[in-house]
Amino acid sequence: MEKRTTSGQKMLLTKLHLNKKIFILALSFSLLSPAYVYTTPIYSIIKDYSPAQKEIAKSKNGMITTQHFIATEVGEKILSKGGNAFDASIAISFTLAVVLPRAGNIGGGGFMVMYDIDSQKSYSIDYREKAPKLASRDMYLDKNGSFNKQKLSTFGYLSSGVPGTVAGLWEVHQKFGSLPWEELLEDAINYAENGFKVTPFMSDVLRAYNKKLSFYDETKNIFQKDYPDFKKDLIQKDLANTLKIISIEGKDGFYKGEIAKKIAISMEENGGLISQYDLENYKAVWREPLKSKYRNLELITMGPPSSGGVHIIQMLNILENYDLQSLGHNSSKYINLLAETMKYAYADRSKYLGDPDFYNVPIKSLTSESYAKNISNNIELGSLVESSDINPGMYIDNESHETTHFSVADKYGNVVSSTYTLNSTFGSGVVIEGTGILMNNEMDDFSAAPGIPNQFGLLGAKANEIAPYKRPLSSMTPTIIMKDNELFLTTGSPGGARIISAVLQSILNIVDFEMDLEEATFAKRIHHQWQPDVLEMEFFIDDNLKNELQEIGYKLKVTNPLTCIQTIMYRNNSFYGYGDFRRPDAFASGEIND
Numbered sequence: 395m396e397k398r399t400t401s402g403q404k405m406l407l408t409k410l411h412l413n414k415k416i417f418i419l420a421l422s423f424s425l426l427s428p429a430y431v432y433t434t435p436i437y438s439i440i441k442d443y444s445p446a447q448k449e450i451a452k453s454k455n456g457m458i459t460t461q462h463f464i465a466t467e468v469g470e471k472i473l474s475k476g477g478n479a480f481d482a483s484i485a486i487s488f489t490l491a492v493v494l495p496r497a498g499n500i501g502g503g504g505f506m507v508m509y510d511i512d513s514q515k516s517y518s519i520d521y522r523e524k525a526p527k528l529a530s531r532d533m534y535l536d537k538n539g540s541f542n543k544q545k546l547s548t549f550g551y552l553s554s555g556v557p558g559t560v561a562g563l564w565e566v567h568q569k570f571g572s573l574p575w576e577e578l579l580e581d582a583i584n585y586a587e588n589g590f591k592v593t594p595f596m597s598d599v600l601r602a603y604n605k606k607l608s609f610y611d612e613t614k615n616i617f618q619k620d621y622p623d624f625k626k627d628l629i630q631k632d633l634a635n636t637l638k639i640i641s642i643e644g645k646d647g648f649y650k651g652e653i654a655k656k657i658a659i660s661m662e663e664n665g666g667l668i669s670q671y672d673l674e675n676y677k678a679v680w681r682e683p684l685k686s687k688y689r690n691l692e693l694i695t696m697g698p699p700s701s702g703g704v705h706i707i708q709m710l711n712i713l714e715n716y717d718l719q720s721l722g723h724n725s726s727k728y729i730n731l732l733a734e735t736m737k738y739a740y741a742d743r744s745k746y747l748g749d750p751d752f753y754n755v756p757i758k759s760l761t762s763e764s765y766a767k768n769i770s771n772n773i774e775l776g777s778l779v780e781s782s783d784i785n786p787g788m789y790i791d792n793e794s795h796e797t798t799h800f801s802v803a804d805k806y807g808n809v810v811s812s813t814y815t816l817n818s819t820f821g822s823g824v825v826i827e828g829t830g831i832l833m834n835n836e837m838d839d840f841s842a843a844p845g846i847p848n849q850f851g852l853l854g855a856k857a858n859e860i861a862p863y864k865r866p867l868s869s870m871t872p873t874i875i876m877k878d879n880e881l882f883l884t885t886g887s888p889g890g891a892r893i894i895s896a897v898l899q900s901i902l903n904i905v906d907f908e909m910d911l912e913e914a915t916f917a918k919r920i921h922h923q924w925q926p927d928v929l930e931m932e933f934f935i936d937d938n939l940k941n942e943l944q945e946i947g948y949k950l951k952v953t954n955p956l957t958c959i960q961t962i963m964y965r966n967n968s969f970y971g972y973g974d975f976r977r978p979d980a981f982a983s984g985e986i987n988d
């Protein structure tokens with residue numbers, strides 16, 4: 395590895411061989427790109443953001459990394475008071491719902507993977523949104539059976555699934571919380587009620603989403619009242635009231651009573667499907683986390699209805715057959731190997747992954763070492779297999795298939811890796827009248843029509859077709875890695891389909907290439923998701939590499955950075971954290987009292 399001698403910002407510029415202007419241009423393009431990159435033009439506001447993270451954070455008392463420095467500070471406060479990582483995660487989640495409205499939420503859902511030091515066991519909770527009772531397989535198809543063009547699965551009332559966030563956080567508190575629930579909502583309520591400073595980045599995001607956030611008056615009055623200059627603090631009074639109700643009444647404050655009624659009425663009046671019955675019957679589910687070994691490490695990650703864990707394990711199983719360091723980081727050979735590996739994994743995802751309560755996901759076969767070996771035997775470096783020649787599951791043995799991430803580690807040994815989302819940036823664009831709740835558009839994560847890719851270009855099949863009460867397939871990949879019963883690292887990312895490939899590379903960068911957190915964050919990420927048959931690389935591709943990859947046969951595309959890795963490492967009794975510059979407000983810190 396080349397030795398790093400410069401600060402993060404400088405290293406970025408030299409590592410990417412970019413002059414500052416081009417870098418800022420690329421970064422601005424990406425940061426302001428709506429999550430539905432396939433359908434919406436990219437905004438080209440050029441702005442010099444100064445990422446909150448200046449250097450690797452180090453602490454002996456725990457570590458927090460989130461996509462907004464205010465949420466990180468709230469987490470530090472909770473840990474300083476003697477709360478544990480679970481308490482901090484609940485407070486962070488509610489705070490992100492206020493200060494990061496593009497993804498943080500109480501109107502969405504997610505997954506949390508945890509390590510509890512008392513029981514020395516790992517846990518995972520699924521608080522993914524569910525399809526409402528009245529949802530049906532063909533609800534987004536028109537009379538002729540073709541996928542409707544009105545974007546009903548991505549925008550407006552019909553795009554929302556029944557939210558799971560409050561139920562998930564409540565469950566985590568019931569099981570592991572040590573501080574009173576009300577105390578964990580105090581800061582979020584305060585920031586909603588009294589406002590917080592809009593950062594230059596957030597200001598540009600709000601400006602870039604003017605159209606989406608202006609369609610419904612309720613949304614516009616909250617998020618666009620200061621358009622085009624968001625210089626005033628953002629105050630969300632209705633959200634503060636909703637959070638107060640949740641603070642007093644707990645989970646029922648959201649799923650029963652006044653708030654539930656408002657959601658149901660609003661849905662009914664505007665063509666949405668979520669009813670009071672749906673809300674009252676929503677349950678978060680504790681699921682066995684997926685576990686596997688990679689080299690000498692123990693991986694703990696999320697199982698279905700997220701596809702993330704299955705495919706991280708599958709890809710690491712394939713890659714374990716290689717000495718990656720000898721190939722050279724981001725060399726054409728290394729990228730060739732990663733791309734081929736990703737193609738097989740994403741092909742399987744399209745067919746075999748869905749809600750395990752509805753579909754028997756062949757987790758064992760997909761994550762078996764023999765299957766991985768069969769795939770690696772068919773990868774020949776220096777050449778490729780066309781995506782059209784890769785079929786899901788082709789090497790399974792017959793006998794036996796805007797989102798935000800945060801990580802928290804406390805001094806006691808508890809670890810939380812959490813990814814939750816509204817799906818697209820600002821979800822469905824709908825704020826439920828009088829509640830301040832921004833609703834998700836998670837229904838788009840179902841395969842709404844056979845052969846039609848969703849907003850992330852992902853294809854799906856029967857396993858992920860819409861059904862009442864079903865959870866849409868996710869790519870969210872909150873992951874914890876342990877070594878000799880101690881935390882080694884915890885990581886995760888937003889980025890839709892690209893989450894899985896980003897998490898994979900964040901693990902490989904640290905484990906196989908021995909990078910520190912800054913180097914691992916600055917390393918360029920590649921992505922291939924089988925269909926479309928395109929190899930993506932962030933920022934730019936230099937000419938030599940381009941020629942080598944094209945010679946192998948890859949169709950190349952330079953993309954905006956769409957992921958944002960939040961990793962914590964633990965080495966020699968110290969925690970290290972780094973907030974990914976790709977979302978400049980991201981921040982890791984461990985200023986925690988003894």
Ligand code: DON
Nearest residue numbers: 796797868869870888889890
């Ligand atoms: O669950 C999923 O995989 C998607 N709803 C995640 C969306 C996402 O990451 C958008 N973020 N940039």
